[in-house]
Amino acid sequence: MQFLTHLSSTVQTQQTSHSVWQAAVQAGYPAALWRLPNRTDRELIIDSSGSVSTVVMDLEELPMGFAVSPFINPETENTLFLKADFYWRFDENGNILASQNQLATDHPAFDSLFKNNPKTVKNNLAPTVNIVQATDNQQQQFEETVGRAIRQMERGKFRKVVLSRTKTIRFEEQPAIPTLFNRLCAAYPNAFVSAVYLPDRNQIWIGATPERLVSVDAGGIFRTVALAGTQSAFDGEGRPKRTADAPWTQKEIEEQALVSRYIIGCFKKIRVREYIEEGPKTVIAGNLMHLRSDYSVDTQAVNFPQLGTVMLRLLHPTSAVCGMPREAAQEFILTNETHQRELYSGFLGPVNIYRTEGPETHLFVNLRCMKLEGQEGTLYAGAGLTEDSSPAKEWRETELKCDTMLAIVKS
Numbered sequence: 001m002q003f004l005t006h007l008s009s010t011v012q013t014q015q016t017s018h019s020v021w022q023a024a025v026q027a028g029y030p031a032a033l034w035r036l037p038n039r040t041d042r043e044l045i046i047d048s049s050g051s052v053s054t055v056v057m058d059l060e061e062l063p064m065g066f067a068v069s070p071f072i073n074p075e076t077e078n079t080l081f082l083k084a085d086f087y088w089r090f091d092e093n094g095n096i097l098a099s100q101n102q103l104a105t106d107h108p109a110f111d112s113l114f115k116n117n118p119k120t121v122k123n124n125l126a127p128t129v130n131i132v133q134a135t136d137n138q139q140q141q142f143e144e145t146v147g148r149a150i151r152q153m154e155r156g157k158f159r160k161v162v163l164s165r166t167k168t169i170r171f172e173e174q175p176a177i178p179t180l181f182n183r184l185c186a187a188y189p190n191a192f193v194s195a196v197y198l199p200d201r202n203q204i205w206i207g208a209t210p211e212r213l214v215s216v217d218a219g220g221i222f223r224t225v226a227l228a229g230t231q232s233a234f235d236g237e238g239r240p241k242r243t244a245d246a247p248w249t250q251k252e253i254e255e256q257a258l259v260s261r262y263i264i265g266c267f268k269k270i271r272v273r274e275y276i277e278e279g280p281k282t283v284i285a286g287n288l289m290h291l292r293s294d295y296s297v298d299t300q301a302v303n304f305p306q307l308g309t310v311m312l313r314l315l316h317p318t319s320a321v322c323g324m325p326r327e328a329a330q331e332f333i334l335t336n337e338t339h340q341r342e343l344y345s346g347f348l349g350p351v352n353i354y355r356t357e358g359p360e361t362h363l364f365v366n367l368r369c370m371k372l373e374g375q376e377g378t379l380y381a382g383a384g385l386t387e388d389s390s391p392a393k394e395w396r397e398t399e400l401k402c403d404t405m406l407a408i409v410k411s
């Protein structure tokens with residue numbers, strides 16, 4: 001690990017998470033801002049190369065950075081990677097707690113990012129959000145596709161498939177991402193909240209996902225989850241439900257069990273028996289509830305330091321976002337969905353970030369997210385189908401999942 005120098009104090013004292021994000025976007029440098037689940041501090045990196053490179057996910061080899069993977073990514077070979085040339089950690093008010101810099105201070109990025117300090121920070125959110133309503137046609141088409149999936153499952157082509165749809169919204173002016181980000185952090189304390197600026201694509205992806213894909217912490221503990229089954233976190237009168245009272249149907253229990261079985265199948269493939277399984281239990285994810293089982297492995301105790309990398313390649317895309325068996329479900333998705341998923345239902349998160357004891361990697365499934373291109377936002381949501389699915393109920397589930405982001409942009 002390279003020795004990291006601190007940013008010069010003049011640069012430091014003038015920065016907040018808002019101004020650094022804004023500076024990166026104005027200068028056209030790739031940037032990622034994130035907050036881990038159940039944490040208050042936020043982290044931000046800037047890649048000074050101006051464009052995002054593509055890497056194979058090898059956690060043992062990659063430098064400190066932030067990975068973003070598309071849904072379709074065989075062997076993780078097409079993962080976008082933002083290098084942490086600059087790194088900051090902020091408290092919840094946006095004040096600097098720590099910073100690191102990998103570049104010489106005469107590097108041109110310093111000038112383009114920090115010369116015109118302080119940047120004017122736009123704190124207001126665009127006043128009006130215009131939601132392009134889902135046409136009856138879109139709902140009808142989705143429900144027809146659910147019907148087609150059910151028929152194929154009845155014929156035994158696959159057991160589960162996750163069908164997704166999009167919802168388009170228009171902002172009167174480009175929204176201030178740090179403001180949306182802060183709102184997501186406040187509203188969803190146990191989510192992984194992130195915003196990623198990808199200048200090559202002219203896109204910003206922002207979201208609050210409940211689903212951990214692969215984590216390896218500084219102590220070498222590997223973690224993943226099996227998450228599936230969805231219901232509103234509120235009862236008919238709008239009161240929050242108690243997780244202990246959440247009623248789950250046979251269909252939802254089976255749907256989540258399929259994801260669990262898939263993960264256990266991956267452990268079996270690589271002959272790892274020493275995993276700890278907890279759950280399934282009901283968890284809150286913003287406006288929703290899901291069923292979740294937690295898996296962990298002490299990679300040092302089993303002497304398997306590459307477990308994170310190996311499991312990542314086996315797991316993605318899990319049956320929480322694709323289906324079972326994977327190949328048949330993926331083929332159904334690619335043939336029947338009317339949009340490209342792009343980075344939705346891929347994975348994203350910090351890689352080899354040094355905090356205290358050593359490098360940590362935390363990759364999450366890119367769900368409950370919005371792609372922002374100029375003033376147009378695209379929301380994505382999917383629903384896990386089994387042969388017991390009801391088309392109208394699955395559509396409603398995708399509406400509820402879109403509400404996780406919508407509630408934030410409208411407030």
Ligand SMILES: C=C(O[C@@H]1C=C(C(=O)O)C=C[C@H]1O)C(=O)O
Pocket residue numbers: 162164211227228229230290320321367368380381382383384385401
């Ligand atoms: C596919 C999504 O969510 C996934 C699918 C779920 C389900 O089918 O019940 C639940 C949680 C996620 O694993 C999404 O949010 O778009």
